[in-house]
Amino acid sequence: MNASSHDRHPQIAGGAALPDPRMGRRGLFRVIGGAAAVGGVAWAGKFLEPETAVGAAGPPDLYLAGTDGWISLPRTPAIAPFHPDVLAPDPFTTYIFGFRNVTGMTDTQRLAQKNKAQHSAPLFWVDQFDPANPQDFAVQLTNLGLALRPDLFDAHTLHWHGFRNVIPFFDGEPSGSVSVPSGRQFTYIYRPRDPGTYMYHCHVEDVEHVHMGMTGLVFVRPLQDGQSLGGFTRFMYNDGDGSTGYDREFAMFLSEVWAEAHWADAHIQLPEWSDYRADFSLLNGRVYPDTLAPNGSIDPFHPVRDAGGDLIAPTGHPELQYQPHSSLVRCNEGDRVALRFANLGFREQAMSLSGLRMRVVGRDATPMRGRDGTDTSYETDTLNIGPGESYDALFTAPTFSGGSGSSGDGYDTYLLFNRSYQRANNLAPGGFGGQATEVRVFPPGTVGPQQYPNDWGV
Template structure:
């Protein structure tokens, strides 16, 4: 059945007509940010913390859900998708260090999930967002923002909520400034038309690392890594793996590509994703979004495969920007939940309130930090306990929100160089 595009066009026209002052507010904001007073307020002093700079772009593009999923005409696979892709998305890309020409060339090359970012407590962070526009939908004038979900230190101007701060129009940049003071696992997303933009793929993870990493406790050696400033070494880990938990509704992605409107009350996911991938793609190696050698997973570069040595302490960072609850389960391994929503589970007197379980519940907009000690060598599964989330588009066999924990004999793997590596 053909869907009518008129309601969407009207709603956007009315939206633009009703917010004509945004352009003026953007210009005023730019003048304020460039004023001597604003520069003095945002520039670091001579004794400031380390400076960190990141440059992201927002755009659209194409990715690949597992091709063995059953067809769901006309929504999946999308007939407009260039080979070897099958699904339309919005997303962010990391373009730090690229020239202006290289940055412009990223239009139409969205990545899901968005790049993982990590900072240290006290860093001065400058995060520039460029809106490259939508290649498949040049008729749309969507702005983009960056909202650090759960982050308590952002001032309203840089919080990314468009009603209270600024949205970045097409062809423009905005630099966000942060100084994180609270360690933990957070997430970020576009907050402009957030129901649509989050579902379309504009989601990512951000970690704030504790000061305790610079001052080990409990007799731990220099170079020890901790999830939080625990004071007793209880959140020390050897390896870390992070998971952005989302769902993907093929019909909504098709409609955005084909200039049609979605009724979000009909939300009915087709795929359940870890870091933008569904099983068995979750176990494929990390890829390079700038290399065609990655094949159909080029724009889904973040692996969810967990690899560790027996006896190591492994940190799992779980964040959800989906719309459903998920019960992430591991059989035969005890999972210790040490933090919820970037808050260490300790009482005011320092008494640990950690939870030992084999199933970790993660709701929409929530994060969990979980530590386990790697057992005897072998393969174990991390999966959503709700079996209806373990398929691809309703097809036979396993799919969806599942990955492997591969444990090697002690000393087999060298030190981890980056999260999910």
């Protein structure tokens, strides 16, 4: 989905914002009349112009809010006194910082989302910038503050990890760009020229804020989308031959929870980050078997919410209200399936697709092609994904065998899991409880077309 074309300008609403003079170049900027300004000129996205010439910003394509909230992780094994957190409102267990999609909300609805962050952060995507039809993509960020910790008045930013063309002003790294204080907002402008899978996160107090959950996945669709190549109309890259085409796509975002750190932020304590040890390994913000539960609202451009703007819990799972992204892969025999992996935990992970081979066609938003066009893609059943890395992989769903291995449920089951045993099961009694999900292959024509990534196509 692409944005409509607007002349947009970076803006912090609510009057003049005084920068922290200790923050390097950030101290050079002040905010006057809604535009970032240096002396008597203002930044208009491409050049400096007189303040009086800067017009009002158009509506953003996406509007995110930074705040705190609660999610649910397995109550066993208990990690006294850190997990489950005694402050957690039922049915939740774990305190987080995070983002929420507040696009299209009224001011009243938006303010009511404080303490209702989700994990992982809202997935979103954007079309590659087309010079023949130039359209920028704008993401507005507001800082709602922390309900449980009003004493923590940290600013927030949105850093698009790996984005190659962003100017420092929109980079989100706080020593060289603008940070958003509590109660303010700022609009980031992007021209995404390189297709592939990326991630984004807050870059203020980044060890803490990343680990606490201010992290999400974003990808850029190639200009080639919509063409018919190799029997496909959707692609991961501009391959020219359909080799990265797919029928369905699923995002797989890897993160971690160190229970003590989350408890410490909830209880006005200071974690010692050099003692870091992850207790839970999450896939799309959930652990197995919750990874198989239905989606909540995922499509960021057509969100489904209640009358107050709050997230609606997936059917039958009130505890997953703020963990809306399912990881279950549903496909028909013969479908080519795209898997977009991104890791914003602090450890390397080894994601394995049991019984199937994946073809890796991209890494870190870079197609597996040499400078001379040589195909450097490769097949594997396991991806070793370091912190901050992303991989784009494809597999073709095999012939439906009659439901073997799935108790006669009408589909074949293949396991996608972390090969590190403790990260796949978290030592939870009675089940896995870690980075694991299933690929379910149905007979031809059973699963309907996808409306958005991770959609089950029912």
